[in-house]
Amino acid sequence: MNALSPVTGETILDVENLSLEFSGSSGTVRALDDVSFSVKRGEILSLVGESGCGKSVTAMTIMGLLPRHGATLRGAVSLAGEDLLGASERRMRTIRGNRIGMIFQDPMTSLNPVHTIGMQIGETVRRHRGVSWQQAYARALDMLEFVRIPDAKNRLNAYPHELSGGMRQRVMIAIALACDPELLIADEPTTALDVTVQAQVLELIAELRAELGMSVILITHDLGVVAAHADRMLVMYAGRIVEQAPVEALFAHPAHGYTAGLLRSLPGMNARQRGALAEIPGAVPRLDKPMSGCSFAPRCAFRTDACEQPLPPPVAIGPNHTARCIHADAVYRAVADTDIVKVWS
Structure with missing residues (x-):
């Protein structure tokens, strides 16, 4: 666990048996299938999986941003005991940005190109706090300084295209945190940024979590990011959570075939192999086809x-470590007895 982690035993978010289906011309698509997890106050929880596995859909469902027409949603989502799925759109507009902040993938398309940075941060503050524009701009300046943007006063009057990608992402973080949310959802927050800027943005999120004591859901496909910044990890595949555990436990001893395959594909896990990196054979299943057994x-x-x-229900592997696999014990033993490199050989 991160040394700066202010994790407490208090649960801030509960997701229980969440299932989501969309109806379309090709049939019914099951985007989420019986997803359950919780987030502790002050925790960085990472959702990991390849594109299309359900990570962003989970976030959008929590935020109440999915269109309800043509969708069937079951289960429960609660924030500090308050039901989110049953909340009205008016109530969700109050919660979004105020109690839950979100950083979207692409800051260039998320920011309005015709409004200044100060106006965009200030608008969020005015909407949720009901303050004057003068007070909103003062808060916007404080937030730009808080996310370590140099020359913050002059940046208030800048437009998004006048800032670098890293600066724009910091602005998105400032907007997400402007009203001191209890929970921050960061959906691939370093997409399209160079490696140096990625590291800076991720370190900033970790530092702000430590300073504010807020919870973070970090959505990513980058296992290096998870290893460096998360406390706990959920692995998703085809709309299901297949394994969840503290980061150290899961990296040391995965108990699901998909997790083992992901870790095996890391360059650092293949030091004994020559040639191309290892890959998981086959392709992701279509979500419009019924799946009774294991989709992997x-x-x-x-x-x-x-x-x-x-x-079957998730199998308990260790403290806070579960895997939804009938061969979980066999996977665990195989990885522990050999290594991830050999398991798939």
């Missing part, structure tokens, strides 16, 4: 005929 089974090195049976 066709690609899994541990597959047996039993994997086609309905999925």
Whole structure:
């Protein structure tokens, strides 16, 4: 766990048995399938998985940003005990930006190109705090300084195109934090940024979490980011959470075939191999096809005929470590007895 972590035992967000289906011309698409997890106050929880696995849809569902027409949503989402799925749109407009902040993937398209930075931060403050424009601009200046933007006073009157990618992402963080939210959702916050700027943005989020004691859901496909910044990790595949554990435990001893495959694909995990990096064979299943058994089974090195049976409840592997796999113990032992490199050989 991160040494700066202010994690407490108090739960700030609860997601229980969340399922989401969309109806379209090609049939019913099950985007989320029985997703359950919680976030502690002060915790950085990372959602990991390849594109299309359901990470961003989970975030949008929590924020109440998905269109309800043509969608069937089941389960429960609560923020500090308050029901979010049953909340009216008016109530959600109060919660979004005030109690839950969100950093979207692309700061250039998320910011309004015709308004200054100060106006965009100030508008958020005015909407949720009901203060004057003078007070809102003062808060905007404080926030730009808070996210370490140099020459913050002059940046208030700048337009998004006048800032670098890293500066724009810091502005997005300033907007997300302007009303002191209890929970920050960061959806691929370093997309399209160079490596140096990525590190700066991620360090900033970690530092602000430590200073403010807020919770963070960090959505990413970068396992290096998870290892450096997260306290706990959820691995998603085809709309399901297949494994969750503290970061150190999951990296040391994965207990699901998909997690083992992800870790095996890391360059650092393949020091003994020559040539191309390892990959997980096969392709992600179509979500418009019914899946009763394990959706990862066709690609899994541990597959047996039993994997086609309905999925069992998550299996407890260790403290706060579960995997939704009938062969979880076998995966765990195989990785522990050999190494991730050999498991798929």
